Amino acid sequence: MNASPLQPAQTQDAPANTLYGGVTNRRVTVRDLAKAKRNGERWAMLTAYDALTAGVFDEAGIPVLLVGDSAGNCHLGYETTVPVTMDQMVMLSAAVVRGTQRALVVADLPFGSYQESPSQAMHNAARLMKEAGVQAVKLEGGERSARTIELLVDAGIPVMAHIGLTPQSVHAFGGYPVQGRGDEAAHQLLRDAKAVQQAGAFAVVLEAVPADLATQVTEHSAIPTVGIGGGNGTDAQVLVWTDFAGMTAGRVPKFVKQYANLRATLAQAATEFAADVRDGSFPGPEHSFS
Numbered sequence: 001m002n003a004s005p006l007q008p009a010q011t012q013d014a015p016a017n018t019l020y021g022g023v024t025n026r027r028v029t030v031r032d033l034a035k036a037k038r039n040g041e042r043w044a045m046l047t048a049y050d051a052l053t054a055g056v057f058d059e060a061g062i063p064v065l066l067v068g069d070s071a072g073n074c075h076l077g078y079e080t081t082v083p084v085t086m087d088q089m090v091m092l093s094a095a096v097v098r099g100t101q102r103a104l105v106v107a108d109l110p111f112g113s114y115q116e117s118p119s120q121a122m123h124n125a126a127r128l129m130k131e132a133g134v135q136a137v138k139l140e141g142g143e144r145s146a147r148t149i150e151l152l153v154d155a156g157i158p159v160m161a162h163i164g165l166t167p168q169s170v171h172a173f174g175g176y177p178v179q180g181r182g183d184e185a186a187h188q189l190l191r192d193a194k195a196v197q198q199a200g201a202f203a204v205v206l207e208a209v210p211a212d213l214a215t216q217v218t219e220h221s222a223i224p225t226v227g228i229g230g231g232n233g234t235d236a237q238v239l240v241w242t243d244f245a246g247m248t249a250g251r252v253p254k255f256v257k258q259y260a261n262l263r264a265t266l267a268q269a270a271t272e273f274a275a276d277v278r279d280g281s282f283p284g285p286e287h288s289f290s
Helices: 030-039 051-059 086-098 118-132 143-154 167-173 183-199 211-219 262-279
Strands: 043-047 064-067 104-108 136-140 159-164 203-207 225-228 236-239
Touching: 030 104, 051 064, 051 086, 064 086, 086 104, 086 118, 118 136, 118 143, 136 143, 136 167, 143 159, 143 183, 159 183, 183 203, 183 211, 203 211, 211 225
Parallel strands: 043 064, 043 236, 064 104, 104 136, 136 159, 159 203, 203 225, 225 236
Antiparallel strands: none
């Protein structure tokens, strides 16, 4: 079998690369992520909210795509993630699933869809699995969400946990401050990480926490850790795609590296299109039917 450019062939001396070289004809699974953790293999996760961009990231070899409720900020025009609804998450998640073939698709449970009770969480997680076709869900909270995680996992729903800075709690936090600073806060984060692992989560997102604390959690965790503003010591990294691709206007968080400037590219293209229409050069003969 010939290796694709994105999935190079393995040599006899090299360890099998679970996510980028070993999975070619099926979707990535939570078992693949567990194996990557054991092998010390790092991996990338990006957000996606539609079939088109999800397909691009899938073709690029990104092994895990998150349909984040960050869509509220960067896709739906809300100031926070709080207003995002279950119906919106189902619609966006279904589009991402349709646009991909290989990536493991994880969908956020939005604010108000799981906090009331574990049974509420079960109902809405099942919607994402059945109606949208995702392979896993993500929810925020450590010890406070452990019982809910356990129920979902027992029902056969893979759960990615999210601790540290949890954006759905923006009003309680009074913004987006770094979490885990100071002994008490650090100990709570460690307890949260232990609680979600014991509840059965297959991975845990660590957002906006000191790098040394995120590394400590990773070293003591049997499940993969996914950093976003957690330094370089986690097993994986996630970014919001509009941030990393340079689509976000204004300042971006400190932890974001912008790999492109798509906002400027699109603005230039739109400006050129408008100019061509105004001066009559578009459409030309090559764009017209006879």
